[in-house]
Amino acid sequence: MTLTFNPEKYKELLTAYLPKLIKIEAENEQALEIVEDLIHRERTPEEDELYQLLITLIEKFEQEYYQPSQQKNPTSMLLFLLEESERSRDYLVSVLGTENLVDNILNGQEKINIEQARKLGEFFHVDSSLFIE
Numbered sequence: 001m002t003l004t005f006n007p008e009k010y011k012e013l014l015t016a017y018l019p020k021l022i023k024i025e026a027e028n029e030q031a032l033e034i035v036e037d038l039i040h041r042e043r044t045p046e047e048d049e050l051y052q053l054l055i056t057l058i059e060k061f062e063q064e065y066y067q068p069s070q071q072k073n074p075t076s077m078l079l080f081l082l083e084e085s086e087r088s089r090d091y092l093v094s095v096l097g098t099e100n101l102v103d104n105i106l107n108g109q110e111k112i113n114i115e116q117a118r119k120l121g122e123f124f125h126v127d128s129s130l131f132i133e
Helices: 007-017 025-039 045-066 074-084 089-096 099-106 114-124
Strands: none
Touching: 007 045, 025 045, 025 074, 045 074, 074 089, 074 099, 074 114, 089 099, 089 114
16 A cells, blocks of 8 residues: 655644754754654654655754855765664665675765665655765
């Protein structure tokens, strides 16, 4: 059975959480708490959409305020999602294929390609563009 996206339920979630651009640390912490709650459950399509939106807003805030001189950092996003989901790097081996590849990506020696980004996006239920520079 395929779950379908319900715009009315999504509207209710948006009204309840009121996601917006994150401008201060307190707003970032609030968004992180919501993500923490959503990451540990089986999400509805509407909750998954909210989850992806919040991840994007958090990443934008953290890039601008914690790493202003750096461009988008897919490795940081990967490490963040791994930590938030309380999974070990061994899960990445099952997604990406080899321990050596995972080590190279996490150490910044190798960039994530489009196919790997797609697999990671599916695994973490986020947009694959988060893993592409």
